[in-house]
Amino acid sequence: EGGGGGGSWKPFQLTVHEMTHGADMVIRQLIDPYFHYQVALLWEKHADKFLIQRQKQETYRWTAILANGRQVVREEQAPERYCYAAANRDEFLAECHTIAQGLHERSDDYKLCSLSTPEELGKAMPDVVALLRAYFNLP
Numbered sequence: 001e002g003g004g005g006g007g008s009w010k011p012f013q014l015t016v017h018e019m020t021h022g023a024d025m026v027i028r029q030l031i032d033p034y035f036h037y038q039v040a041l042l043w044e045k046h047a048d049k050f051l052i053q054r055q056k057q058e059t060y061r062w063t064a065i066l067a068n069g070r071q072v073v074r075e076e077q078a079p080e081r082y083c084y085a086a087a088n089r090d091e092f093l094a095e096c097h098t099i100a101q102g103l104h105e106r107s108d109d110y111k112l113c114s115l116s117t118p119e120e121l122g123k124a125m126p127d128v129v130a131l132l133r134a135y136f137n138l139p
Contacts, residue, residue, distance in 0.1 A: 013103040020094040020136075027135055036089075038131060043092040046125050050086035052112045083109045096121060100132050102139060 028036040064072045085095035098104055099121045110116035115124060118139070122129045132138055 010103050010106065012101075013098055016101050016103060017094045017098050020097045021090060023136070024090065024093055035135070039093050040089045042125070042128050042131065043089045046128060047082075047086040047092065049115065049124055050083040050113050052081045052083060052109055081109075083113055083115070085110075085115075096125070096128050097132055097136060100129060100136075100138050 024035075024039070061073065061075045064074055066072060083095070085092050085099075095104070099110065099115060100118050102118050104110045104116045107116055114120055118129075129138075
């Protein structure tokens, strides 16, 4: 099972992810309006940790056919990719919560970031885990 695409969700992974979005809205609207800003600050601080580390120099090779019929082979470095957690503040919270619940351990993208287990998340982002513990029941 990889991360992301359809059919690759571990049992309860999608449920925890989506319920985190709902809990987020309740927390910031009814319990603690500052929660929104706390998570936003953590996202800004840690989003770059979700850059997928390349295992090798990844390149794309393609052939261009010029107007005169001549073929030219081009090679370009692959663009940087980030895990879904880096997309925005809301996805950061939901994905970090899912990691903290131990539901991303087999997600290839998160493995490449060394952030697929609760232990890795706690070591790399103890402040995120502390915030999650304050509002959610973590194992």
